[in-house]
Amino acid sequence: MDLSVVVPTLNGRDQLAGCLDALTAVAPAAETIVVNGPSADGTTGMIRDRDDVDVLVEISDRTVNVARNAGIEVASGDVIALLGYDLRATPHWLAGIEAGLAEAKVVTGPVAAEADTSTSGPERRSIAGREVVYLERGNVVFDADTLLAADGYDEYLATGGTRDLSHRLAGMDEPVAYEPAMAATPEPGASPPERDWGWKYRALAYRLAKNYGIRPTVLRRTLSHATSDSLAAARDVLHGDNRPTAWFGSGWRVMGGMATGFSDGLVARARDRSATRNPHGISKRADRAVARYDWRGVELSTE
Numbered sequence: 001m002d003l004s005v006v007v008p009t010l011n012g013r014d015q016l017a018g019c020l021d022a023l024t025a026v027a028p029a030a031e032t033i034v035v036n037g038p039s040a041d042g043t044t045g046m047i048r049d050r051d052d053v054d055v056l057v058e059i060s061d062r063t064v065n066v067a068r069n070a071g072i073e074v075a076s077g078d079v080i081a082l083l084g085y086d087l088r089a090t091p092h093w094l095a096g097i098e099a100g101l102a103e104a105k106v107v108t109g110p111v112a113a114e115a116d117t118s119t120s121g122p123e124r125r126s127i128a129g130r131e132v133v134y135l136e137r138g139n140v141v142f143d144a145d146t147l148l149a150a151d152g153y154d155e156y157l158a159t160g161g162t163r164d165l166s167h168r169l170a171g172m173d174e175p176v177a178y179e180p181a182m183a184a185t186p187e188p189g190a191s192p193p194e195r196d197w198g199w200k201y202r203a204l205a206y207r208l209a210k211n212y213g214i215r216p217t218v219l220r221r222t223l224s225h226a227t228s229d230s231l232a233a234a235r236d237v238l239h240g241d242n243r244p245t246a247w248f249g250s251g252w253r254v255m256g257g258m259a260t261g262f263s264d265g266l267v268a269r270a271r272d273r274s275a276t277r278n279p280h281g282i283s284k285r286a287d288r289a290v291a292r293y294d295w296r297g298v299e300l301s302t303e
Contacts (some may be wrong), residue, residue, distance in 0.1 A: 001078070003081060009036055009063075011041045027177065044056070044246050057288075064158075066155050079097070079101065090184060093181070100178075105145075109139050128212045128217050130170045133176040148282070150172065153281070205259075205289070206261035214266065226286055
């Protein structure tokens with residue numbers, strides 16, 4: 001197995017350093033590719049001072065799916081892993097990859113706060129007769145040919161790209177293995193990003209409309225999510241943890257996001273009628289990288 005590990009990052013220098021330390025200890029022979037968004041925290045200097053990063057790709061886009069695709073483009077391994085900069089690979093992570101790839105060409109593992117990441121398994125949903133196994137956002141590995149057949153991640157999405165890829169893999173009849181040993185733990189001090197309600201529902205509506213069209217199942221799932229979040233927000237207002245004006249404002253952003261997502265999802269579905277369902281994938285653009293620093297014996301390139 002020739003493994004490449006893509007680590008997208010944005011303003012996470014200290015957490016990234018811990019991620020790279022753990023990755024080097026667990027998989028020292030892997031090709032390590034860091035894709036740095038327009039960070040302003042000294043990430044570039046930190047990476048260039050290390051000797052365990054093979055490629056640094058600088059991009060101007062802040063979207064994680066653009067970063068993922070930029071890393072996939074330069075990966076040379078026949079197996080490509082995507083690892084979150086705020087995660088640490090556990091000691092059996094590499095062995096878990098090998099075990100998982102013996103079962104399927106796509107493998108995901110748990111992300112948990114404890115090193116003992118025993119779990120009942122991945123999240124699964126049955127949608128429109130399709131069995132979807134959801135990939136973990138920052139802990140997934142692919143046979144390179146399979147990932148390229150899916151054309152990578154959908155760069156339309158500012159969030160939810162991994163969920164979208166899960167739906168697309170199901171549409172391609174590509175099995176997903178779940179390997180508990182392929183575990184990753186959050187970096188100390190890592191905190192979840194602030195929720196953007198508009199984009200959450202824009203992404204949800206987009207990926208459902210794109211992958212399944214407008215059907216009762218899609219509408220029911222979207223409205224179910226919105227109702228659940230609305231009730232939770234209402235409880236916060238009643239308990240004094242939020243203001244009514246903020247609740248109403250979030251509601252408008254949810255409705256606007258859903259409307260935009262459904263519209264754009266149907267356009268995307270029409271543009272790519274194949275099982276891949278990815279009109280914004282790797283093959284659709286060539287201007288992601290601003291600069292590339294390659295320590296595999298290839299000269300530095302700037303684009």
